[in-house]
Amino acid sequence: MLSIKNLQVAIEGKDILRGLNLDIGAGEVHAIMGPNGSGKSTLSHALAGRDGYQVTGGEVLFDGRDLLALEPEQRAHLGVFLGMQYPVELPGVNNMMFMRESLNAIRRARGEEELDAVAFMTRVRDKARLVDLDEKLLKRNVNAGFSGGEKKRNEILQMAMLEPKLAILDETDSGLDIDALRVIAGGVNALRSPERSIILITHYQRLLDYIEPDFVHVMVGGRIVRSGDKSLALELEEKGYGWIEEEAA
């Protein structure tokens, strides 16, 4: 479903991803772990198509299509979703209105009917319950004045609304207390399906207690240096990243 071959990405002329390979099948959950600065967020932004991330080599195929040739919105239309590590605030942009525009833009691009106001409301209420998001936050501006945890819930709410084929969740767990973590993990688990693949970027093995990955990868210096099953995460938890960094050096 997603095939990343020898991906190289530079930011402002500085090489960040240095030949990254990753294959993800339909319905699989892949965790990517790694020390700060190893390039995890760079990978997620490059996959979503953010400006300023220069692809200097390699390719990414998404259902056989050249993902890197597409605009960010086109990637979203195909079913790529990025849950951001630091969701931005959008002053003056109403959260509910935003989600409706987003959903309907994607539906239009796919030749589907737009959801009317009533159908949309029913759906958004339903999904907000899934991530235990206070309905009041739907009426506020996007992420404006939200706490860290509320922002992350809002990201997962959008994932639930948009039902992507590939969800990249960048440190969705960071800054969450254990109760919030459980809720978010519950939301993500409810969205697992044979057609939906998930890349779970995390710093801590803690999240993986709640969302069980099929594969675990370790990223160091812009490459995946080791892959395994969930026992690899436990090993990292125990020994830290030092030994892998040394091996990779």
Next chain:
Amino acid sequence: MMTADLQRSWVEQLISDANAGLPGQDLAWLDSARADARQAVAELPLPNRKQESWRYSAVESLLKNSFRPAPDDVSELQALDLQNWLLPAYEAYRLVFANGHFVPQLSSGALLPAGVTLGNLRTALAGDSEWLARWFGQTANHTEHLFTALNTALANDGALIHIAAGVEVDRPIEVVYLSLGQETAALVQPRNLVVLEAGAKATLVERFIGSGEAGYFNNNLTEIALRDGASLAHYRVQDESRNAWHLSSLYLAQDRDSRYLGTTLAFGAGWARTDYNTRFSDQGAACELNGLYTAGDRQVTDFHVNVQHSVPGCASRERFKGILFGKGRAVFDGRILVDKQAQHTDAHLTNDNLMLTRDAEVDTKPQLEIYADDVKCSHGTTVGQLDPEQVFYLRSRGIAVDAARKMLCLGFAGEIIDTVELQPLREYAAGRLADTLNAAVVEE
């Protein structure tokens, strides 16, 4: 002839022709105001860029035209279908002016609630003009500013609104200024007076609507007096034609505990300027001025705000936001003066500008002059672009780049649009802004 002489000559020509056809020539109080104004026009220097208040305003593009008064005959316009311009779902008491002249057929006549007087200057001068004599020219300083003097010297027609003490008007009062099929260089000078007696409460909407290609000049002036405890919400929508010149001079006199909420939405005209002047006579009064402006290619839009706190315990709040694109230009000049005796003044001013293109330009100049020591005052201005991170966030959710930019612009403007407490007008403003931004995207 030198350019300055040429510019001078049309102004002087206007003045020397002045008496022809002006109403109320038999009224001594009016005659003397007009005479003072005529003299001021003759003596005041023409506005030029060496004067601080005209430094950024490109006034020479206005002055190089030889404006002549618009023809008196608006009989053709009386058959207009006003529905073309009215907002849906919206009941108002209405005064309509076409090319500067009152159109009774399109205005609300009878059936006004007790205590509400709506009228026009020309008619009032021919009848009982006693209250007019009391208020005309009291807040506007017609010997200090050329365009105010010009408006006064040629005062001809305009809206008159008087609300009696304690009366709360049940519907908005709407004044519509239509400029249609104007000749090039036609001069239109609405002269308005709004008086709310003690404890009166009203909502006033002014809409400036122009169509056609002609480069007319609307030099309008409004005097507003709010007596003790009166409260006025005043919304102004400037939709002049893209070749027009528009100058609004507002003079506001607020008595004890009065409230003024003013929001201007400036979309149209090629050259537009609004001057707000506020004075407080006693404590407890509050003045809130909000503005939203857009400017694209061949558009200059300009706001001058001058709030004088010369008595203690009054509040003023100014919030102005601009969205500029193409080669659009804007000027914001916000001055708050707090005199020594104006203790416990609460005055805050902000001006934020969103530049959608590199060629757009803004000159913003907030000035806080504070001579009192126990006050709460602040000011701040920003000039910025759309945040790429915000644009990316929206695009990553499937929203096309143009739509994403538009959504963020509307979000930016929302704070000002939301100060309009009439829903149909708020919706109109959001729609008008969206259309403007659509056109801006096409222009780029």
